[in-house]
Amino acid sequence: MVDKHTPDALIAILLNQINRVNPEHGGTINQIDHAMYGLIRLGKTDDAIHALELLIAEKGLESTAFSSVLHELQSDTTLLNKAITRWLLNGNHRLCCAAAFLVGSGHGANIPAEVDPVEIEMTEGSKVIFFARKILGYFFMNPVSAASMLLSLLRMAKDTQTRTQIGKLILNPLLINYPGTARTFINEKRESCSPEAQEVLRQIDVALDEYFKALRSIGEIPELYPSQAQRESYQRHYHREMERVFKDAESKSVILGLASKQPILYGRTLFGYVQDGQGSTRRLEIPLRMHSTEVESPRMLQLDPLGIEYQLTVFRAERRQE
């Protein structure tokens, strides 16, 4: 274990040897995860991030193997910004996936993030656009994360051409797919932008409004609706899929592993009698509550699923010419 008593020289030696670990040795990896966590706690963030990069990019280890340290990175905004900027700019697929894991996993999914200005040279336009496309390629399913990163990139952009290109990417594929959460986020933050960035955002707004206005102008064309038989068939298919996903999720549930399950068929309050340990019974009443969650899915999943897949695959796969 690494703690404040561990000499720096020893840490350096251990870090130098870290690339010798066998990725199949789960116990060792687990120890390394805890050691990295300790390093971050000691303020040796650069060392920890560098070591992680090595293990993920070169050893091919999955992000899930480092849940402790990644969770630590996730909970510190500065560290989070630093890690995701570094990793997306690097372009290595595994590191980019780790960045996506940071913004898209656990309770902090779809969290806002910003570009770490220390990590990127903004004067190089092509590098900035490469970075913007990586943000979309890997953060697309977390629209607020993508929007926040692109907005921060737009703020930092040095020239009109770069701003325009970033603006085009914000419009399509981001906002055209997520006119809800992502657009709301950008609208809330626009006041803090420079006049140049605000002008780009205004143009995006106009284009987006025109796009949706044209869609609304079409009205209803019942001739194009799927038939009743198709609708029913799709409902059955969807129901089966949901059932399968629900069962999968249930089988992985930690709570269901600890507690017994009592399905309630009627009513909105649960009551029963429990022994109080002194020989008498006590009436226990538990009001039931509704729980719901909302996820905005990209519009292109219906309108052009292959097109968006293709575009994001290209964004993910492209390499920067040095």
Next chain:
Amino acid sequence: MKLIIKEYLASLREREELDAVLPDLLSQMGMNVFSRPKRGTRQDGVDVAAVGSIVGEEETVYLFSVKPGDLRRADWNSDSPQSLRPSLDAIQDTYIRNRLPQEHSEKKIKICICVGGDIREEVRQDIEGYKDRYRNERVSFEEWNGDKLAHLIESYFLREEFLPKAARSQLRKAIALIDEPDTSYKHFIVLVDLILGGKVVKADQKIQAIRQLSICLWILFAWARERGNLESTYLAAEILLLRLWQLVREYAEKGDKTAKSINSVYQVVLNTYRSVGKEFFEKTVIPHASKFHGLSNAVFSSTSLDINLKLFDLAGRTALYGLWIRMYADSFPEGSEQQMVLSRFRTYAGTIKELINNNPILLLPIKDEQCIDVALCVLVLLMNGDKESIKTWLTQVMNRAVFAYKFSKSYPCNISAYHELLEHPQLDEIYRKNATVGSILYPFISILASITDEKELGAAVQTFKREELQHCNFQYWYPDDSSENHIYVNDAIHGATLSGINVEVAPRDLLSQIFDECENMRQYWELSAVKHGFWPLVLTACRHYRLPVPLHLFQQYWTLTKDTSFESAPNADAERVCVTSELTSDCPETEDIV
């Protein structure tokens, strides 16, 4: 039933729509129609003229002035050319004096005010006054309102001896279920089967059946228009064109009176198809094709499968309608009228281009058989001289097909059941091979790549075949001797398939391979519809019954590419299309026209 008919008559919007029904009704009543409606204005006030006797009355000349909907004050006497009183004056002042055929000059004349709806009370006194003033021994006036027309239609077209109870019930169901187009269409098909399934052998029986079905289609159309859903009517119009051609085709070559009557009633059905198509496309596609994602979004579905199926279907229909317009243009001599029709054709070609550009789901079919819709669109674009759009489109289709296949996304497959398509694709290799056992799409793209001299596109198909689709049988269908008897009614499998098309050869060799078979399989040119200049009817059959579009129609574009004049053009029709395609290629860009 009468109420249904009355409602249909009242909903007719244009004078031409009521005109379309009236001559057939009069003929069915045993009268001789000697003047039929012409395009444009009335002939000195007369829309339709007939002679004969109704229920034993003295033989009389009936001159009709037609007005759709209700007759209101504004329709009675105003500056409008459609105004009724000036028409009635013109009938008496000019038509009866100058244009009434000599043989009817001694007969009594009834001037009939024909309205689809009712004559409103506000104009009643004016009409009665007019009738009193101009009535004489020879000339009298009659009112044919929606009620009377409905009664006559029911008595002469749809009475029980002609139209069995079951058929009337099917028509009612087709109308009632217009909002569920698939079901409505199924009822209409049963209606067609019931009417054509009985003894329809003699010419007069055929005329009777065609008129009945024509009026049924019009009734369905009028109701569908009111309800704002033309889907089942569009499909009904297509099937009717096909099924009735089976009755008509033997008369197409003959020039006798019976043949003329049969051809004329079929023409009415064709005109109805045109009206249905015009209404359908002007509502659904033309105003919205230019809107990015517009029509994809209008499908209102949670699954991209529905959008894919609908949009390819819509593209195929739009192209087919464009091709009918293209054929229609050929019926005019060269001149301004032909140019006007050709500009409508170019509008449709431009619409197809916009439809593809603005709805990226059209960049990859999910079913291999959607190649039929792709081929129809390609044919329109070829006829419009727009090879560039074809190249761009098919290149994108290939790029996406390769990507989808390699990454197990929704690649084109041979599955047709909707519920199975919902599960497509599955990851295992056996499934993948089974889902792509055969293809007409890839050889078609390869053929087009060769015709348009697009080497990269051709190479992309070759590589895909070599690397991924060794198991897939590239093939194409040709009509054969049995096709003429089945293609219009789809009652049996017909045609022949060229199997194992080798795309991994030089473009010229590929085209020789394909088009030499067109020479061997000349039965396409012997199809009655093609022989009589109705070639879009064969394409209607291909679209409706899901048969590949005959490659004979593409052959001439290779001939053009080879630049060897028209010496090897298969026949005069082909030559005509070649010449016209040269004309159209000189025209400005389609977008400008649109």
